Amino acid sequence: MTKFSTVLLLATTLIAGCAERSTLWEEYSQDGLSAYSVGQYEEAESAFVAALEEAERSGKVDERLATSLNNLATAYTALGRYGGSEALYRRALAIRENLYGADSAITASTLNSLGDIYRLLGRYSEAETALMRSLVIREKKLGRGHPDVAMTLNNLAVLYEEQDRLAEALEAAERVVIIRQAALKPADPLLATSLNNLAALHNATGRRDKAESEYMQALRIREAALGPDHPDVAISLNNIAMLKLTGGEHEAAELLVQRALDIQQRNLPDDHPTLAITLRNYAAVMRATGRDMDATILEKQAQGIEQR
Numbered sequence: 470m471t472k473f474s475t476v477l478l479l480a481t482t483l484i485a486g487c488a489e490r491s492t493l494w495e496e497y498s499q500d501g502l503s504a505y506s507v508g509q510y511e512e513a514e515s516a517f518v519a520a521l522e523e524a525e526r527s528g529k530v531d532e533r534l535a536t537s538l539n540n541l542a543t544a545y546t547a548l549g550r551y552g553g554s555e556a557l558y559r560r561a562l563a564i565r566e567n568l569y570g571a572d573s574a575i576t577a578s579t580l581n582s583l584g585d586i587y588r589l590l591g592r593y594s595e596a597e598t599a600l601m602r603s604l605v606i607r608e609k610k611l612g613r614g615h616p617d618v619a620m621t622l623n624n625l626a627v628l629y630e631e632q633d634r635l636a637e638a639l640e641a642a643e644r645v646v647i648i649r650q651a652a653l654k655p656a657d658p659l660l661a662t663s664l665n666n667l668a669a670l671h672n673a674t675g676r677r678d679k680a681e682s683e684y685m686q687a688l689r690i691r692e693a694a695l696g697p698d699h700p701d702v703a704i705s706l707n708n709i710a711m712l713k714l715t716g717g718e719h720e721a722a723e724l725l726v727q728r729a730l731d732i733q734q735r736n737l738p739d740d741h742p743t744l745a746i747t748l749r750n751y752a753a754v755m756r757a758t759g760r761d762m763d764a765t766i767l768e769k770q771a772q773g774i775e776q777r
Contacts, residue, residue: 494523494533501540508699508736510547517541535564539579542586547700549741551589558583577606578617585624593632600625619648619663626666635673642667658701661690665705672712684709700743703732707747710754719758726751745774 501516521537542557562579569575584599604621611617622641629638645663653660668683688705695701710725730747737744748771755764 494520494537497523498536498540501544505540505544505547507696508701510544510700510736511738514541514544514548517544530564530567532565532568535561535568535579538564539582542582546582546586546589548738549743551586555583555586555590558586572606572609574607574610574617577603577610577621580606581617581621581624584621585627588624588628588631593628596628597625600628614648614651616648616652616659619645619652619659622648623663623666626670630666630670630673635670639667639670639674642670656690656694658691658694661687661694661701661705664690665708669708677712677716681709681712684712698732698736700733700736703729703736703747704743706732707750711750714750714754714757719754723751723754723758726754740774740777742774745771748774 497516497520501513501520504510504512504516517537517540521534521541524531524534524537527533538557538561542554542561545551545554545557558579562576562583565573565576565579580599580603584596584603587593587596587599600621604618604625607615607618607621623645626638626641626645629635629641642663646660646667649657649660649663664683665687668680668687671677671683672680684705688702688709691699691702691705706725706729710722710729713719713722713725726747730744730751733741733744733747748767752764752767752771755761755767
């Protein structure tokens with residue numbers, strides 16, 4: 470079954486201040502945000518580490534520290550370091566619950582991110598608890614049609630799909646698209662994410678034509694908004710490639726998965742979990758076209774990444 474891609478939003482709150490350290494913290498944070506936005510995740514990590522060190526140097530347990538923890542966790546997630554992300558999000562959550570209360574909108578934001586990390590770690594019960602808590606807070610504080618509500622619904626849809634709870638996943642994913650189409654510009658990358666996720670469910674439930682149309686629409690948005698070499702573009706290419714493969718369009722599938730692999734090898738660490746998925750997809754294309762020896766080599770490469 471084709472898995473969803475997910476996007477975790479960076480906490481972009483920057484605390485202004487007149488002290489030199491505060492200005493330096495803002496500079497590091499903005500550098501990290503800029504690098505992350507174009508898929509340069511290792512550069513983002515370096516900048517966010519520097520921002521966190523600045524925040525910790527002050528000795529204050531404040532929003533600046535929580536933002537630094539949250540942003541670095543987001544970079545770790547993009548780099549596939551899920552265990553490190555969990556620890557940072559948990560620290561950020563504790564700070565925000567203390568500063569703003571357990572049912573604040575900013576607390577819900579961190580709960581949403583933490584819930585998705587639990588999913589990535591395979592801890593589905595903890596993931597659902599955190600995401601449902603985030604959803605309840607966001608609907609209450611922001612309204613049912615707010616884009617932040619869509620973010621949590623998106624992560625719940627991913628979680629449900631991974632557990633084969635397809636009816637619940639489809640309901641959540643359809644609601645995400647409705648909210649985002651009303652709230653966002655047509656070329657917003659978040660709309661591409663929701664279309665991608667809805668396509669995965671339509672494919673899983675046998676509506677292949679609808680899935681391909683949504684996958685292609687998501688790809689066009691990502692290429693226009695993020696550039697042709699962004700890792701999220703590779704996710705779309707991968708999904709379309711597997712759809713083509715199951716439809717017997719082997720040549721088209723191979724061209725797509727080759728491009729996805731090239732993007733990921735240039736932009737992600739060589740041990741990133743997503744890279745293993747692409748290698749296995751490429752191997753599947755090779756097996757479908759009778760190149761079993763080449764497929765085995767790729768599968769061994771994927772296994773090496775998965776075992777790290």
